[in-house]
Amino acid sequence: MKTLPKIRYKKAVTFSYDDGIEQDRILVDIFNKYGMKGTFNLNTGIQTSDDRFLVEGIEISRMDKENLGELYKGHEIAVHGLTHSHLDGLSGKELEQEFLTDAKNIEQLYGNYPLGMAYAYGEHPEEAVKYLESIGIKYGRTVESTHSFELPENPILLKPTCHHDDEKLFALAEEFLNLETTEDDPKLFYIWGHSYEFTVHNNWQRIEKLCKMLSGKSDIFYGTNAECIL
Numbered sequence: 596m597k598t599l600p601k602i603r604y605k606k607a608v609t610f611s612y613d614d615g616i617e618q619d620r621i622l623v624d625i626f627n628k629y630g631m632k633g634t635f636n637l638n639t640g641i642q643t644s645d646d647r648f649l650v651e652g653i654e655i656s657r658m659d660k661e662n663l664g665e666l667y668k669g670h671e672i673a674v675h676g677l678t679h680s681h682l683d684g685l686s687g688k689e690l691e692q693e694f695l696t697d698a699k700n701i702e703q704l705y706g707n708y709p710l711g712m713a714y715a716y717g718e719h720p721e722e723a724v725k726y727l728e729s730i731g732i733k734y735g736r737t738v739e740s741t742h743s744f745e746l747p748e749n750p751i752l753l754k755p756t757c758h759h760d761d762e763k764l765f766a767l768a769e770e771f772l773n774l775e776t777t778e779d780d781p782k783l784f785y786i787w788g789h790s791y792e793f794t795v796h797n798n799w800q801r802i803e804k805l806c807k808m809l810s811g812k813s814d815i816f817y818g819t820n821a822e823c824i825l
């Protein structure tokens with residue numbers, strides 16, 4: 596299994612986006628334009644353009660899994676569950692199917708065994724957490740905002756700073772930019788969401804504004820989740 600060299604930084608920014616949907620193409624373009632790095636959490640069992648769902652009346656489509664390695668080049672691909680299943684009460688066999696199969700598919704399709712995951716629906720029952728650790732998954736993202744920049748104490752149940760639609764997003768960005776710290780006390784700004792939300796809420800300018808604000812700072816490290824956390 597792959598391990599990363601420990602990266603030292605004073606401040607880091609990272610992003611986490613779920614479900615491998617069509618709008619990720621726009622988001623990746625924005626990230627690449629501003630030098631941001633993100634982690635994209637895929638469901639390889641349903642990762643096809645035939646898989647569509649409605650959000651607030653707008654049809655959302657996943658992408659075909661075959662060519663995503665190219666799209667997400669320079670970013671990180673992580674586990675989100677083979678079929679985006681609810682996790683409560685799953686048997687060992689079902690956990691293996693949902694997580695190990697997804698992880699192995701990712702390794703086979705994109706070349707690296709994944710280091711992390713995001714919990715579908717934010718659900719993280721204890722058996723699932725234990726199972727993920729047993730198959731070498733080093734971190735798991737929940738959906739509970741901290742509004743803080745502390746590094747996660749327990750990466751397998753890591754809490755993001757905030758969702759991109761959080762009303763405090765830009766205030767937090769200002770606070771982070773003005774933060775004075777050292778490599779002995781590193782700080783992390785961790786933003787998550789679904790890229791279709793920018794289409795549904797008609798607010799793509801929000802992520803563009805955030806990336807622009809945070810970009811090009813010599814005291815900030817721009818990394819994937821794994822690079823920033825592990």
Ligand SMILES: [Zn+2]
Nearest residue numbers: 613614715716
């Ligand atoms: Zn999801």
